Amino acid sequence: MSSLLLKTLTKKEEIDRIIRDTIDEVLVLRFGRCTDTVCLQHDDILAKSVTDVSKFAKVALVDVDSEDVQVYVKYFDITWFPSTVFFFNAHHLKLDSGTADHTKWVGAFHIKQDFIDVVEAIYRGAMKGKMIVQCPVPPERIPKYQLLYKDV
């Protein structure tokens, strides 16, 4: 259902184009599989919130099973699915949520408002020139995971 509302990208060119064409708006790229349950929950939250953040954010899904996209999977060091990466004017923005990985949001959001708050915080930080922002979500709703160095 969410795939109908949100654009799914399968090629590097499409990802490049959407990154380059999104100007002065936050670009939310979800890396995951549409068959995974956590990804489905995550996609549901994204689909419901996309209209609320439409004025300052754009949301797109990236299928990690596609071969063309593996470059980005490696480049972005994606090891957990779903992983959400944020961009603003083709620049990557980091999110300090208290976890080991500040470069992305790992896992699904619990409620719509958490996602909207995160996107808003990123937008505000980006407009002020900040490359890393504090996560407004309370720690109990932040998914916990263990980050292994190069899958060791």
Next chain:
Amino acid sequence: MKKPSKKSEIEYCKVCRLHHDHGSRHKYFPRHKYLLSTFLDRFRTKIADVRFFLKNPSVLRPQEQSQNRVWCVFCDEDIVELGSSFACSKAINHFASSDHLGNIKQFLSKNGPAMDCIDDFRITEANVAKWEKKCQSLGNEDASSFKGSCEQLSGTSNDIHNKLAFKTMDKIENVPAHHINVLPLQYNTNEYQISHSELPGVAHYGSYLNMDASHLPLRTDPPTNLPGNGFGKHSIPFRSKDYPSNQEEENKQIKGSYSSPVMTSISSSHSSDACGNVHSGAPPPWLDANDGNSSNVQLNQSDMSSFQAKIPGKTRKLNPNRVGAAWAERRKIEMEMEKRGHAMNSKVDADWLPNFGRVWQSGTRKESRKEFEKEKRKLIKTESISTESEPVEIQPYISKRARRESGENGSG
């Protein structure tokens, strides 16, 4: 458990200038304390002025008596120096009086602060005694000359229009007695009057300022015999240099009076009635001048609006320090050119990577990109090497002893 505060009667606070029902607590309120300090400071300056005359007594002239007055805030009365010969004499006597002291104590007990500042607002008897001695000595020295001037001045009124008469005291001696009761000054003087004192006043004024002579008030008796008027033979009606020659003043006729300055009206012969004015709803002259430019301005505005409409998103100016601002501006221009159909020279490189800070890299984002590209190249090389080499046959491991034994068996 707090007791409800008792409501006392409504009182008026002289310091704060408001009615309140705080009762005795009011004097401890911070606002009251602040206003009280300013209130008392103001009175302190007044007392300082009076103390100056206490140390340096000076003669008070009658014409200045009405100006020399002090309001005592503690006693709520105005101290006017009428009939006193020395400056601030009544004020000094008042501030030294016991009534004033009593009022000070009452005021301070009601409004605070502490009583230690009483002496700031009163004059001690010792100082008053010193002052009186000084006055006596001063009075003895100037007794003769002072009395003479007092007699002369006593016959005149306090009218300020007679100031000119007092300035020319030397001439008074030569003037007959009936001229001392002078008419009030009818015309105020100004520079123009002095500079043009030889001109035939009325007619020349009319031509200078484009006014109709018939509007001017006529004076039948030229006041040349006025002792105070030492500005020439001709009396010229009052005319301010900056008096605007408005169309509003077209039909104004102002009669000259003894107390107010005589004004003249200006006819609007130089300005055409066809233009209209503010009351008739005509456009202002500065807009008429820009008739040619206004249409151009409008065109430019329409161009701007259409241009702004083309650009999607917000029209307000974005923060130039936002992330990727320079890149965004360049990209907007590129997109505009693409829309207009210009051939794009730069195609997106297949190896293009966005600005990304990797997880296990430290340093700048450019370094992380370079490192990734290095890893990519290495990966490609290893893959190519592995495909190019012959397939390796995997054999089980044979130990050295077993190899030696098999070799001995083979030889033996």
